[in-house]
Each structure stands twice: as structure tokens, then as C-alpha cells.
Amino acid sequence: MDNQRGAKTKKPVNRGVIALIGAALVAVLFLVIFLPIYFTVIRPREQQSSNEGSVSGSGPANPSSGDDPSKPVETVSGRLLRGSNGSTVTKDDGSTFIYRNEFDGFWVDDPQDPFNNDAQPNSWTPALNTSWKWGVDRIYGVNLGGLFVLEPFISPEIFQRYPEANDEFMLSEAMAADTARGGLSQIEEHYNTFITEEDIAEIAAAGLNWIRVPIGFWAVETWPGETFLVRTSWSYFLRVVKWARKYGLRVCLDLHAVPGSQNGYNHSGRLSPINFLAGPMGIANAERALYYLRVFTQFIAQPQYLDVIQAIELVNEPLAGELGVEPLNSFYTRAYEILRGITGVGNGNGPFIIISDGLQALSSWEGLLPGGDRVGVDGHPYFAFGGVNVAPIFTPAEDNLAGGTWPRQACNTWGPTFAQSRGIFGVTVGGEFSAAVNDCGLFIRGTLNPRSFHPQCPEYDAWETYNDTMKEGLQSFITASFDAIGDFFFWTWKIGPSIDGRIEAPLWSYKLGLEQGWIPRDPRESVGKCERLGATFEPFRGTFTPAQTGGDPSATIAPDYLASNPWPPTSIININAPIEFLPRYTNTAPIITLPVPIYTGAPASATEGLDGWVNDNDTEGGPAEAAECTYPDRYTPDPAFAPIGPCPVGFEVA
Numbered sequence: 001m002d003n004q005r006g007a008k009t010k011k012p013v014n015r016g017v018i019a020l021i022g023a024a025l026v027a028v029l030f031l032v033i034f035l036p037i038y039f040t041v042i043r044p045r046e047q048q049s050s051n052e053g054s055v056s057g058s059g060p061a062n063p064s065s066g067d068d069p070s071k072p073v074e075t076v077s078g079r080l081l082r083g084s085n086g087s088t089v090t091k092d093d094g095s096t097f098i099y100r101n102e103f104d105g106f107w108v109d110d111p112q113d114p115f116n117n118d119a120q121p122n123s124w125t126p127a128l129n130t131s132w133k134w135g136v137d138r139i140y141g142v143n144l145g146g147l148f149v150l151e152p153f154i155s156p157e158i159f160q161r162y163p164e165a166n167d168e169f170m171l172s173e174a175m176a177a178d179t180a181r182g183g184l185s186q187i188e189e190h191y192n193t194f195i196t197e198e199d200i201a202e203i204a205a206a207g208l209n210w211i212r213v214p215i216g217f218w219a220v221e222t223w224p225g226e227t228f229l230v231r232t233s234w235s236y237f238l239r240v241v242k243w244a245r246k247y248g249l250r251v252c253l254d255l256h257a258v259p260g261s262q263n264g265y266n267h268s269g270r271l272s273p274i275n276f277l278a279g280p281m282g283i284a285n286a287e288r289a290l291y292y293l294r295v296f297t298q299f300i301a302q303p304q305y306l307d308v309i310q311a312i313e314l315v316n317e318p319l320a321g322e323l324g325v326e327p328l329n330s331f332y333t334r335a336y337e338i339l340r341g342i343t344g345v346g347n348g349n350g351p352f353i354i355i356s357d358g359l360q361a362l363s364s365w366e367g368l369l370p371g372g373d374r375v376g377v378d379g380h381p382y383f384a385f386g387g388v389n390v391a392p393i394f395t396p397a398e399d400n401l402a403g404g405t406w407p408r409q410a411c412n413t414w415g416p417t418f419a420q421s422r423g424i425f426g427v428t429v430g431g432e433f434s435a436a437v438n439d440c441g442l443f444i445r446g447t448l449n450p451r452s453f454h455p456q457c458p459e460y461d462a463w464e465t466y467n468d469t470m471k472e473g474l475q476s477f478i479t480a481s482f483d484a485i486g487d488f489f490f491w492t493w494k495i496g497p498s499i500d501g502r503i504e505a506p507l508w509s510y511k512l513g514l515e516q517g518w519i520p521r522d523p524r525e526s527v528g529k530c531e532r533l534g535a536t537f538e539p540f541r542g543t544f545t546p547a548q549t550g551g552d553p554s555a556t557i558a559p560d561y562l563a564s565n566p567w568p569p570t571s572i573i574n575i576n577a578p579i580e581f582l583p584r585y586t587n588t589a590p591i592i593t594l595p596v597p598i599y600t601g602a603p604a605s606a607t608e609g610l611d612g613w614v615n616d617n618d619t620e621g622g623p624a625e626a627a628e629c630t631y632p633d634r635y636t637p638d639p640a641f642a643p644i645g646p647c648p649v650g651f652e653v654a
């Protein structure tokens, strides 16, 4: 993307009463959510730097980088503002660690210049201040799975505290009732400790360059009956973004859980029937999802965030096989119009838009949003859930390294589909996949089936005693997967210990695999792996169209496509009434603006216009129930609910 900074001038705020109420709400939120973090964490550090007037160390006191951007530069307190391999990083709490990066990465952290994007994670990734070249630069990414949308197999100990909980909804309910153990603050404690600054530094040092960060709708708000910890993850998300900027990582914000559940899985927040684009609340729930996408986009499209949060994924894994592709096409079309309406079109105007393949073949999405500006598709290839296959992984593969049939199977299964999707659709990423070839490990299938009966689980679970052949086989499989998928985000960076103090889903942790030697220390080793295995798929050697990568500032979607994918869609599953009779929301709620951190050390110019809402022309209110309408339960509606006419008031069905 190009880097037109501060090009936007803000129009005077004219959102009227709604804005005032919204602002008041935000101010309160700000105090409640942000001050504890930014005052306890940031203020002491800054006071420290301004109190200590003497220059220590030998570096220049002037925070300019000279010719070599990676050269350490010191601030007045002796604290470094940037550094490369071997430098000392001082964290917000004053403690330090040594930055290790063997790939010429360097970090930047200047309180006077909090949006500095000079950092670079390694020599083969453009610094954040430099355009990402889609199709040229390769995504070597990991997910921060289980951080803001909790999953039993990723943080098992938390779920083991409340054995009755099968998903975050039930977990939150159980915690809230358990004030003795701190109630819902246990979730915040998890946000605060599960992923640390060292993790982000290690991700950069592992040769990686992107993170995909799943987040739930409760980062914005919850409605009555929704048990999730509300509006707390956002400030921790911004802390992750701050660290990503510091270490030079790009971020994909992934809306992983929407009201009503988009797939019914536990990792959608609630194990339940699907009520997103399905059932009597299917349209209403989707309208809330559209609103949350709008609120997130208004924030991340601000010039200060554009170069770090470079992509947004609309909804993770909506179950297209059940919902049908047509209603999803309508949803994506509406989301595209809302998002690009906020950001404008072309490089420098808001994030890349990623759509999930909905757990269907990538080719199902051919023709989606034709001519659209920066739209990509995300596939999640896993063998782990594909049934029992006991093929050994420690026997030699075609390239004489261990791996058995697995590496070549990854190349042959995923290589052609990802390559073809790049030709047919455009930018295509593998947003999730793991090193597991089976569903062994604790809670991989959720808490209801805590352990798999796969016959090889004893062998795969005992990671502490894997021999070198086993590790070589796993590494061969994972490098083949990297090569076949191309632009990838491994699922996931970290697995926490179970109540027994052990990591019990080892092949899902990039960090553990790096430490133990089944993940390559340099992910570029994967390039050419499929060829070395004799896998003969045709790689994508073409180029993307200008619109696909932001090079067409007048990219538009054909009017007939828009007309044939209307919002709301013409039909959805599991309803007993005409779709136009289903409950909808009015647009009368005050707009929620996501809070912005306080930057006390920075000049006002650095934070100019930073208020969480980039486009003041966008003044429509948020969704609210109309008093005169009946709304069934958002997750478990009465299946017999059959309205005999449209709800009479307040609807702009357009």
C-alpha cells in the first residue's frame, strides 16, 4: 500500500445528538478501560524518562537514526528508541529483555513519535513504512488464536477451571458467577498475560511478518443476555498493534465471532445452532455484524493505523455449506459497500478486505465482487479433521527426508487449489492450518470430546520424547504446507498449558515447534519444497489486476452484480415466513466509537484527528430494537416463529 499520511482532513463533526451521546459513552469507556492500562503502564515510564535528565550510554541523545535505520539510538534516560539483534528492550513496566533477531530485523519505539513505522521484522519484508507488494512479498504469518476469542485447546487451564463450560459464552457465565476467583476479570487477566511483548518480538525474530488476530464482536458491545466480557479486548488488541508496529509486523484483524454464531462452533463464541444468515434472527444478527465491521473499519482506516493493520477479515468461517453461497455473497457485497464507503478505493484508503472460504472449495468464490478493490479470499486447509489416516510420518519421503506420504499430500492437495485461486479470484491466503495430521491432543474437538481415539495419539501426544526422525517428518510436512499454501498464517502462535502444566496440543503451537525443532527456524526454507518432492502443480505465475491490489483508484463493482446480490438476501435457510417479514433493527442507537489510547509523550501533531472514527460523513446510527417489534432469542430462537407481516415501524429496507 502507499503511504499517504494525514491526507484526509476531517469534516466538522455533525453527528448531532447521537454523536454527543456516543462521545459521552466513549469518554466513560475511555476512563474505565483505558486509564488503568495507560496510566499504570505508560505514565510511569514516561515520567521516568523526563525525570532523568542525564545522558547515559554512548549513543547520540538525539533520536534520529542517522544512515543505518537499525543502529541503536538512545534516549535521554539511556533507554533505546530502536535496536537490532542483541539490543536491550525496555518494556512498559520498566523490565527489560534482549532482542534476538538473526535476520536483520530491528524494532522502533519512540514515545515522541508513537506512530513511527520504520520497523522491519527481517531483511526480506518491507518495513511498515514501505508498500507491501502483493504477489511479490510473501506472507509468513501466525495467528494469535485463543487470545481474544478463547478456545479450550488453546488455553485449556481456563476451561478446566469451569468444567461445565463448552464455549466462551458458558465460560463467561460461570466466571461471572464466581466472584471469589475474580469473576470475569479472569478473562482480562488472560488478555493481559497470554501474549506478551516478548511473544511479538519472537514472532518477528522467527522470520515471520504478519499476524492474524481473531476478535469477537464483544470488543464493541454486548446486548442483554450476551455474557461475554464487554469492551475490554479492544484496548489489549491495540496493545498488540502497538507491539506489532514496534517490531515491524503487519496485522489482519479477523472478526472471529458474530452475534448468533456464523458456524455454530464453540470458537464462534457460542456452541449453538447457526443464527447468522439463518433462522428468524438471521438478518438481524447479520445487521449487527455489519455494524461491528463498520465500527472496526472506522478505527483501523485512520491514517495512524493504516500501515500496521493492513487487512480485515469480514467473518471467520461462516458455514457456507449450510448457509449457501448466495446469502453470503449478499452479505459480503453489503460489507464491501459499507467498508469502501468509509475508506474510499485504492491504495492508502483503508485495509485489504479478506473473505473466508466458508470451509468450502476456494473455487466456490469465483466471481465474488468482480472488479472490487483489494478483496482476497482465505482458505483453512487441515488434514487433522479429515478422518483417521495412520500413514507414518517418520519414513522417508520423495526427497529422502522423513515425512512419509504427508508432505507430498500437502503439496498435491493444497498447492493446485491455492495457485488456481490466485489466478481465478486474486489474492489468496491460508489463514489457518497447523502441523497436525490428526486430531490428537487435548480439546482439539472441544470439551465435549476431550480426546481423540485416533490410534496414534500416544505417539503424537508425547512431544517431549519425539525423536529426530519424527521431528524431521513433521518439519517436512509443515514446510511442504507452507510452500503449497503460499501466503500463510499458521494456527496458532501459542498453546497454553493444561491444568497439568503441560502443553497438550503440541502441533498447534508455532512457538513450541520452533523451540523443539519441528518448525523451521527460517520459514523461507519452505520455498521449493513441493518441487523437491516432485509435486507437479502449476504455481501461480501471473500478476494480479490493478484493482485486486489497490492500483485502481476508480475500481467499481458492476451495477448488475450489485443488483443481483441485494441486501438483505432474497432467501436464507430455516425460516417459516417470507424473508421481508423477519425482524430487523432500526438505526437509532448512538454510534459506538472505539477508544483511542492516550499518548502523553507525543506532540499533538502525531495524534491529529485520532478519534476512532475516520470518516465523519458516516453518521447513520447503530442497530437498535424497535419497541413495536418482536425479536426471538438471538441464539436459540423458537423455530416455529413465523411473523405474518413485516414489523411495522422504523425499517429502512433498502
Ligand SMILES: *[C@@H]1O[C@H](CO)[C@@H](O)[C@H](O)[C@H]1NC(C)=O
Pocket: 085, 086, 100, 101, 102
Ligand atoms: C545476535 O545476538 C546474539 C546475542 O547478542 C549473538 O550471540 C549472535 O551472534 C547475534 N547474531 C548475529 C547474526 O549477529
Ligand SMILES: *[C@@H]1O[C@H](CO)[C@@H](O)[C@H](O)[C@H]1NC(C)=O
Pocket: 069, 117, 118, 119, 120, 127, 129, 130
Ligand atoms: C522507512 O523506514 C526506513 C527504516 O526502515 C527509513 O530508512 C526510511 O527513511 C523510512 N521511509 C519513509 C518513507 O519514512
Ligand SMILES: *[C@@H]1O[C@H](CO)[C@@H](O)[C@H](O)[C@H]1NC(C)=O
Pocket: 394, 459, 466, 467, 468, 469, 470
Ligand atoms: C522415532 O519415533 C517413531 C515414533 O515414535 C518410531 O516409530 C521410530 O521407530 C523412531 N525412530 C527412531 C530412529 O528411533
Ligand SMILES: *[C@@H]1O[C@H](CO)[C@@H](O)[C@H](O)[C@H]1NC(C)=O
Pocket: 008, 011, 614, 615, 616, 617
Ligand atoms: C464527505 O462528503 C463530502 C460531500 O459529499 C465530500 O466532499 C467529502 O469528500 C466526504 N468526505 C469523506 C472523508 O468521505
Ligand SMILES: CC(=O)N[C@H]1CO[C@H](CO)[C@@H](O)[C@@H]1O
Pocket: 151, 152, 153, 264, 265, 266, 267, 271, 443, 444, 445, 446, 447
Ligand atoms: C462442537 C464444536 O464446535 N467443536 C469445535 C470446538 O473447537 C475446536 C477447536 O477449538 C474445533 O476443532 C471443534 O470442531
